[in-house]
Amino acid sequence: MTATPAATPVRTPPRTQIFQVSTLYGAATLAAALDAGQFGRALDSHRILLVSNNAAVPETALRLEEMRGYGSLAARFDAVVDWNEAISPHHPSGWGPRSEETVLWQRAFRLAWDIAPDAPVDLAVESIQVNPARALAAIFSESAVHVYADGLMSYGPTRNRMPQSIACRIRRVLHLDLVTGVRPLLLAEAGVEPELVPDDAFRAVLSEIATAAEGDRGLAAAEAAAPTAMLLGQYLAALTILTPEEEEELHIRMLRGAARAGHTSILFKPHPTAPARYSRALDEAAAELGVRLTTLDSPLLAETLYERCAPTLVVGCFSTAMFTAAAYYGIPVARVGTRLVLDRITPYENSNRIPLTITDHLVPDLDARDGPGGAEAG
Numbered sequence: 001m002t003a004t005p006a007a008t009p010v011r012t013p014p015r016t017q018i019f020q021v022s023t024l025y026g027a028a029t030l031a032a033a034l035d036a037g038q039f040g041r042a043l044d045s046h047r048i049l050l051v052s053n054n055a056a057v058p059e060t061a062l063r064l065e066e067m068r069g070y071g072s073l074a075a076r077f078d079a080v081v082d083w084n085e086a087i088s089p090h091h092p093s094g095w096g097p098r099s100e101e102t103v104l105w106q107r108a109f110r111l112a113w114d115i116a117p118d119a120p121v122d123l124a125v126e127s128i129q130v131n132p133a134r135a136l137a138a139i140f141s142e143s144a145v146h147v148y149a150d151g152l153m154s155y156g157p158t159r160n161r162m163p164q165s166i167a168c169r170i171r172r173v174l175h176l177d178l179v180t181g182v183r184p185l186l187l188a189e190a191g192v193e194p195e196l197v198p199d200d201a202f203r204a205v206l207s208e209i210a211t212a213a214e215g216d217r218g219l220a221a222a223e224a225a226a227p228t229a230m231l232l233g234q235y236l237a238a239l240t241i242l243t244p245e246e247e248e249e250l251h252i253r254m255l256r257g258a259a260r261a262g263h264t265s266i267l268f269k270p271h272p273t274a275p276a277r278y279s280r281a282l283d284e285a286a287a288e289l290g291v292r293l294t295t296l297d298s299p300l301l302a303e304t305l306y307e308r309c310a311p312t313l314v315v316g317c318f319s320t321a322m323f324t325a326a327a328y329y330g331i332p333v334a335r336v337g338t339r340l341v342l343d344r345i346t347p348y349e350n351s352n353r354i355p356l357t358i359t360d361h362l363v364p365d366l367d368a369r370d371g372p373g374g375a376e377a378g
Contacts, residue, residue, distance in 0.1 A: 013119035019077065020050045020125045020136060022092075024067040024301055025320070026150040028209060030124060031073045032202040033148065033174055038195070039124070042076075048113060049077040052092045052132050053084050056238070067299045068216055069209030081113055083132055096135040105139045124148055128170065128187070129160040137166045147187065148174040151320040154184040154194075156354030162190060176202060178323040179358060203328050210307035218298025222309055225294040227267035229258040230305060232316035235271040241344050241352075250337045252285045254315045255293070257336060257366035263313060265292045269302055306331060315366055317341060318352070318359040334366035335359050 017039060021027045027049075033039060034047075055061030064070055074080055086109070087095050097105045110117060124146040125133035137145055147170055154175045162170075167190040174195050175184050184194045213219050231254045236242040242250065251268070258266050268282055286293035296305070302321035305311070306329045314325040314333045318341070325331040338360040345352055 013116035014046050015044065015120045015122065016046045016048060016115045017122045017124065018048045018050050018136070018140070020052060020083070020123070020133060021064070022052045022054045022126065023150065024064060024070060024073070024209070025303075026126050026148070027064070027070070027073045028205045028301075028303075029148055029150045029174070029176060029197060029202065031076055032205045033197050034076055035205065036198045036201040038174065038197070039122075039146075045122075046079075046115070046119075047077045048115075049074055049080045050083050050136075051080060054093050054132075058084055058091070062299055067301070068213040068219075068304065069301065072208055072212050073205070079113065086112065092132045094131065096131050097139055099138075102139050102141060106141075109139065122146065124174075126150060128166070129158060129162070134166070137169070141165070143169065145170045146172055146174060147192070148197075149184065149186060150176070152178060152318070152323065152355035152358055153351050154186040155179060155182055155358060156351065157185045158187055158189060159349060159351045162187070167192075176324075176327075178320065178327055179362070180327070182358075199328065206301070206303045206328065207307060209301055210304040213298075213300055213304050213308070216298050216300065218296055219300060219304070219308060222267055222294055222296055222305060225265050225267065225292060227263075227265045227294060227309055227311055229261070229263035229266045229313040229315065230302070230309070230311040231255060231258065231266060231268045232302060232314065232319045232321055233268065233270035234317045234319070236317070236341060239352075241341060246340075248281050250317065250340075251282055254336045254366065255282055255285050255291075256289065257334065258313060258315055259289045259291050261313065261334075261366070263291065265294070267294050267296060267305065267309065267311065269296045269300075269305065303328070318356045320355070322359065322363065333363055335363040336366050338365075 019030050051064050053061060053063060083092055121140050121143045123136055123140055123143045125136055126148055127133050128147045170187060170190060170192050172195045173184055173186050173192055174197055177196055177199060233251060234247060237244040237247040282293055303324055306325055311331060314322055314331050315336060316322045317337045322333045326333050338356055342356050
């Protein structure tokens with residue numbers, strides 16, 4: 001008898017994991033989850049970092065790659081892809097595939113991103129309610145979806161109704177423990193369970209980013225000024241919630257409050273989309289108050305400044321960075337202007353309402369007589 005040759009085993013292509021990010025804070029959250037083993041072993045998957053610039057005018061906005069510390073985070077991935085370039089000339093926030101085209105788009109992206117036609121794909125996305133996360137989930141229609149939350153919005157309900165075809169594929173909501181004891185409501189209606197990213201893993205990534213900023217001239221100037229208070233700029237005028245003049249006055253109120261609390265060296269970190277005139281107006285106010293004001297003009301995370309400058313007070317309106325300061329660095333925080341913004345945001349279901357409400361409830365008012373120095377959130 002002639003022996004039958006043994007069948008050649010079918011080799012399954014390695015699993016591909018696509019991680020969509022738009023901010024360095026979000027990338028840091030994912031890096032911490034990877035380091036903690038929450039996405040399995042690196043050897044078992046081909047990992048793609050998909051970078052999206054969601055600014056209104058991406059061509060003029062700060063790119064994620066320009067942020068200090070980005071390189072060390074990107075090194076955790078096997079490839080980096082520019083989503084804006086992949087869908088050009090469309091805008092990431094406005095583009096999504098037509099239902100009859102999703103198969104074609106998936107084939108095109110698999111070819112462009114060197115993903116085998118039959119390789120399983122997992123998605124890790126932010127803000128699943130909107131594009132580009134919704135677009136990716138529609139294109140890779142068989143993929144498991146992992147949602148990660150890098151801010152306070154995860155504590156509120158899902159703002160848009162989620163199609164069942166996507167909701168049934170969402171495995172978990174990864175989130176930071178920014179408000180201890182509070183369980184995120186995001187996607188709870190779909191039965192999706194929240195999962196904490198370990199504190200020590202996230203803090204280690206923040207330290208890594210701070211180390212990577214060594215040699216930055218803006219950081220050196222900030223360290224030399226030895227600020228004891230740090231002001232977090234907002235971008236509410238860009239969202240048409242406040243007028244530019246009102247937002248400018250909001251920042252000046254932060255400065256005055258910090259000065260009343262006894263701080264004489266103050267660091268202002270403007271939001272990347274804030275106009276330059278904010279810092280000039282603050283300079284004039286600082287001169288009137290007799291305090292030293294340093295305005296940061298380097299692409300740094302606020303957390304890098306916590307690490308390197310060790311302020312004793314952080315002031316903002318409703319920035320996630322306020323809660324990072326309190327939760328991960330033990331720095332007292334204070335709020336300014338939350339009631340004004342709460343009155344202005346529309347519609348009522350605006351997703352910023354939850355971060356605003358949390359901040360208004362948990363963080364001391366800098367303008368209040370009984371709490372000018374701030375306190376730890378939570």
